Amino acid sequence: MHFLNMFFFDIYPYIAGSVFLIGSWLRYDYGQYTWRAASSQMLDRxxxxxxxxxxxxxxxxxxxxxxxxxxxxxxxxxxxxxxxxxxxxxxxxxxxxxxxxxxxxxxxxxxxxxxxxxxxxxxxxxxxxxxxxxxxxxxxxxxxxxxxxxxxxx
CATH class of the missing domain: 1.20.950.20 (Transmembrane di-heme cytochromes, Chain C)
Incomplete structure (x- = not known):
């Protein structure tokens, strides 16, 4: 039980944060024009x-x-x-x-x-x-x- 507690609360947040940052960086570098959200602001304000x-x-x-x-x-x-x-x-x-x-x-x-x-x-x-x-x-x-x-x- 101690290992699970240590893994989920001490180690896993850093793994998740690293995957988020590195994945975002790679996605921006290699798929720059796929990184967008279709704006609907002009359709209905x-x-x-x-x-x-x-x-x-x-x-x-x-x-x-x-x-x-x-x-x-x-x-x-x-x-x-x-x-x-x-x-x-x-x-x-x-x-x-x-x-x-x-x-x-x-x-x-x-x-x-x-x-x-x-x-x-x-x-x-x-x-x-x-x-x-x-x-x-x-x-x-x-x-x-x-x-x-x-x-x-x-």
Whole structure:
């Protein structure tokens, strides 16, 4: 059990991050013109600004929180920030960013599905990716209430 815990929480995040960065770099170098998303902004702007801004601000906050949370060693903050306070801050800030992302993602998905002009240019992959992001965000938000009892156990 110790090996699985160490693998999934100490080793695997670095493997996943490396595959993401190296894969993105290679895709950009060797398939530069395949790296695009079909824009639907000109087809229907109604609600686009709100949904897109909520989604992207939330995603950037989630990315920054996970990045800082994974790469900041305990010794850097334990002298002035107790672990339970750090966890509470992460849950509140992460929850807020997660809600922004979820609401924005749902609005973008609704627009993709129910706006006739946007729907005409939408591919199955667009809907699949956006649906997976919304589901992943919802699952991440569902973990917050279950983490709450962990305060003070370390």
């Amino acid at each position: 109604k609600g686009m600004n709100l949904a897109s801004n909520l989604f992207h601000i939330g995603i950037l906050g989630i990315f920054a929180g996970h990045f800082l949370g994974m790469l900041t060693p305990h010794w850097m903050y334990e002298a002035f920030l107790p672990v339970d306070v750090k966890q509470k801050m992460a849950m509140i800030a992460g929850g807020a960013c997660g809600v922004l992302t979820l609401v924005g993602g749902i609005l973008l998905l609704k627009r993709r599905l129910f706006s006739p002009r946007v729907r005409a240019t939408t591919t199955g992959a667009d809907i699949l990716i956006l649906s997976l992001l919304v589901i992943q965000c919802a699952l991440g938000l569902l973990t917050i209430p279950f983490l709450r009892p962990a305060y003070g156990r370390e």
